[in-house]
Amino acid sequence: MTRLFFRHLPVLNLLALAALPLLLATAAAPRAAANGWPRQVAGAQGAITLERMPQRIVSTSVTLTGTLLAIGAPVIASGATTPQNRVADPQGFFRQWGDVARQRGVKRLYIGEPDAEAIAGQNPDLIIIAATGGDSALRLYDRLAPLAPTLVVDYADKSWQDLARELGQATGRETQALDVINRFDARLQALKHRLxxxxxxxxxxxxxxxxxxxxxxxxxxxxxxxxxxxxxxxxxxxxxxxxxxxxxxxxxxxxxxxxxxxxxxxxxxxxxxxxxxxxxxxxxxxxxxxxxxxxxxxxxxxxxxxxxxxxxxxxxxxxxxxxxxxxxx
Structure with a gap:
């Protein structure tokens, strides 16, 4: 009996080793759920699944980029508008956040017309597209979606606070979004009583x-x-x-x-x-x-x-x- 037991011990060890990844995955699942990843995010073109918190976000919409920057999302590149005019700086970024983009090293992807190759060249792990407006790259959705999770956001019927909440949930910056909203709302309420x-x-x-x-x-x-x-x-x-x-x-x-x-x-x-x-x-x-x-x-x-x-x-x-x-x- 003793010889029989030890003869099968290596087999038992092999079985245990084979099951180890499953055991580890099961143990890690509650931690992943606690951190909120992976998560499903609703968008105007349908829901997308994000396996982990994005670290390389490309915004094809110059309108949405400002809110992403405000909540501290890691935007590496953004579409731009016509540069050096009353609304845009020399980069083609909106003047109200152009300095912030420059400090954070945000790259200009293109001016005006969306460029799928420029977007793909940034190796993004999240692409954000506006559903409407002059800065919408929606026509490129079918080309971009296979490259990385591609979220379509409709800003036409939302306040910037609504956008901040939506983008905060998509990027894992819910706390930061709530912080900027609360700071702004406190200022708004104080002003309202003085108007x-x-x-x-x-x-x-x-x-x-x-x-x-x-x-x-x-x-x-x-x-x-x-x-x-x-x-x-x-x-x-x-x-x-x-x-x-x-x-x-x-x-x-x-x-x-x-x-x-x-x-x-x-x-x-x-x-x-x-x-x-x-x-x-x-x-x-x-x-x-x-x-x-x-x-x-x-x-x-x-x-x-x-x-x-x-x-x-x-x-x-x-x-x-x-x-x-x-x-x-």
């Missing part, structure tokens, strides 16, 4: 330099939501004009042009996003808008060039500007 609001409702818009068109922010936009949180009431354009919503799928803007421009700007006060005092003077000088109450009473206020897309940085600049304009001493 002496101008006549309501307000038209919040991006005024085109040629004076022939404007994009009107809706209550679904990040800009509209921020103003609502501060107590502003958005003017509702006539129903006949709301069919001009951009690109058929966006809910954040109504495009106004031609004879619809004056009809759509029916607020008692105008708040100009992506514009400075020179933009306000251009609007005030437009003879086709001279009959509007906001123009007649010079209630046209510019909120800064860097407010075309709101993120933590530009939203903070909006608070600063509104404080300068309307806060009680």
């Amino acid at each position: 002496a609001l101008p006549p309501q409702p307000v038209s919040a818009l991006v005024y085109q330099p040629d004076g022939k068109a404007a994009n009107l922010w809706t209550a679904d936009s990040a800009q509209g939501r921020l103003l609502g949180q501060l107590g502003f009431t958005l003017a509702e354009p006539p129903n006949a004009l709301t069919g001009g919503q951009s690109m058929g799928v966006r809910k954040d803007i109504v495009q106004l042009a031609g004879e619809n421009l004056a009809a759509g700007l029916n607020g008692q006060t105008f708040l100009l996003f992506a514009g400075d005092d020179a933009s306000a003077r251009l609007l005030l000088a437009n003879p086709f808008l001279a009959h509007l109450p906001a123009v007649q009473n010079h209630r046209v206020y510019a909120l800064g060039d860097d407010t075309f897309r709101l993120d933590y940085y530009s939203a903070g600049n909006v608070l600063t500007r509104l404080e300068q304009l309307f806060a009680r001493p």
Whole structure:
């Protein structure tokens, strides 16, 4: 019996060794679950699975990059817009976070037109795409998805805080997202109690330099939501004009042009996003808008060039500007 026992001992050891990886995996499973990885993340193009916390994130959307930077996500490269203009720095990054991107070594992928090869060359472990807007690379989704988990994010109907939560969950930066949201909200609430609001409702818009068109922010936009949180009431354009919503799928803007421009700007006060005092003077000088109450009473206020897309940085600049304009001493 003793000889028989020892004769089979090596076999038992081999079986134990063979089972060891399974045992280790079983033991590690609770730790992986506790850390939240792998995890499934919902996106506008469907859910994706992330096996581990991303370390090499490529943002194809210059709009989304600012929020990623604010929550400390490891963005290694980003799409860009036309450089060196009123909204963008020499890299083509938005001015409100261009310095942060430079400090963190974020590389510019391309200007404007998305480039699949440039994206693939960064060896990303997470690719983020905007669902709508001029910075959307959605047409490349089928080429990018096999390269790395590719998350499609719709920013057209969200505040930047909503985006921060969504991107925080996708990148494992939930705590950081909550921190920047709480800091911003504390500042917002403090300002809200000090504001002496101008006549309501307000038209919040991006005024085109040629004076022939404007994009009107809706209550679904990040800009509209921020103003609502501060107590502003958005003017509702006539129903006949709301069919001009951009690109058929966006809910954040109504495009106004031609004879619809004056009809759509029916607020008692105008708040100009992506514009400075020179933009306000251009609007005030437009003879086709001279009959509007906001123009007649010079209630046209510019909120800064860097407010075309709101993120933590530009939203903070909006608070600063509104404080300068309307806060009680």
